[in-house]
Amino acid sequence: MPSLKNTEADPPPIRKKRRVIDGSFLVLSAFTAVAGIAVFLSSGAGRTLEIVSDTSAFIIVLSPKIAAGIFIAATLPLMLPKEYVGRLIGRKSGLRGLLIAAFCGAALPGGPMMTFPVAASLGAAGADLGSMITFISGWSLLGLNRTLIWEFSFLPADLVWTRYLLSLPVPILLGLAVRTVLRARE
Amino acid sequence: MNIIIGTIVIGAAAVWLWLKLPNAWWRVASYLASFDTFLFTAPRVLIALLGAGFFAELLPENEVRQLLGEEADIAAVLLSVVLSTLTPGGAFVSFAIAAAALRTGAAPVAAIAYVTSWSLFSTTKIFAYELSFMGRRATLLRILVSLPVPFVISGLAYAW
Numbered sequence: 001m002p003s004l005k006n007t008e009a010d011p012p013p014i015r016k017k018r019r020v021i022d023g024s025f026l027v028l029s030a031f032t033a034v035a036g037i038a039v040f041l042s043s044g045a046g047r048t049l050e051i052v053s054d055t056s057a058f059i060i061v062l063s064p065k066i067a068a069g070i071f072i073a074a075t076l077p078l079m080l081p082k083e084y085v086g087r088l089i090g091r092k093s094g095l096r097g098l099l100i101a102a103f104c105g106a107a108l109p110g111g112p113m114m115t116f117p118v119a120a121s122l123g124a125a126g127a128d129l130g131s132m133i134t135f136i137s138g139w140s141l142l143g144l145n146r147t148l149i150w151e152f153s154f155l156p157a158d159l160v161w162t163r164y165l166l167s168l169p170v171p172i173l174l175g176l177a178v179r180t181v182l183r184a185r186e
Numbered sequence: 187m188n189i190i191i192g193t194i195v196i197g198a199a200a201v202w203l204w205l206k207l208p209n210a211w212w213r214v215a216s217y218l219a220s221f222d223t224f225l226f227t228a229p230r231v232l233i234a235l236l237g238a239g240f241f242a243e244l245l246p247e248n249e250v251r252q253l254l255g256e257e258a259d260i261a262a263v264l265l266s267v268v269l270s271t272l273t274p275g276g277a278f279v280s281f282a283i284a285a286a287a288l289r290t291g292a293a294p295v296a297a298i299a300y301v302t303s304w305s306l307f308s309t310t311k312i313f314a315y316e317l318s319f320m321g322r323r324a325t326l327l328r329i330l331v332s333l334p335v336p337f338v339i340s341g342l343a344y345a346w
Binding site: 012013020023024025027028029031035036038039042043047048051052054055058059061062064065066068070071073074075076078079110111112113115116117119120129132133136137140141146148149150151152154155156159162166170174177178181 | 189191192193195196197199200203204206207211212214215216219220222223224225226227229230231232233234235236237239240241243244274276277278279281282284285288294297298301302305306310311314315316318319320324327328331332335339342343346
């Protein structure tokens, strides 16, 4: 694994502000409000409150994981040497480049607002489309943060393991497919 | 148990990363970024988990069992794939819905198809982020090569 950016001389990247309330947040809130009203109408106030308190208890149990996950999700992208990784996973990087891309995707925490800008900047630093798609698929299918924080908390462990192990080669295969398609077109 | 193991692994990774921060300047930047991420994430997690809880209560048990239950076939997988693309919110929403469907009688294969396809094809991710950062050509190419994945994965899971 390439070493993280940690020379004392390098300044940390500039803080970028994000809007807390955006379109997807409003859609999510509307979805929750409608579902809440539907539960209230079909099962009554008692059941609605029970769901609220069950959910709160679950969030409290998960909160240490969520807190650690937030710290990682916020800090790792600051430290990731994008220039260096981008150069490592260029068009001629072969299977090794795809492996690095898949690993970086799986290791990168955070949501799509984090991942797609990183993927684009890897492309700007020299990564080809095949390894960018391997990177995105590695994040989508194998994201460690997501699987450890959320997937194992909700779904039966054997199901998570089955899905994860079966998905393990997929990002590499997709990258190879993309490289083959693009080469055929040239 | 899963929750405790996950907490320990994630906690250890956080401590390791904190130790990697080279100086006070970087630590402050990391705290500020964490604070911003918290402001962004906390309301989403709260509202999404609540919505998933309500949604689970509303799942029609008979239909779930009938359409996605033990006799889950290619139609059930296809239905899971279509439903997953329409799921709003973050990963926890899709996992919560999959868990609720499993409790109501859906087959594990349907849950795997749903989660896999959500990971790859969630429309909110594609429209809100991927198209604007990656462009139309790269997005389309990724979707096309990924199309068989949920079917292959759930087929293999079924055979397994």
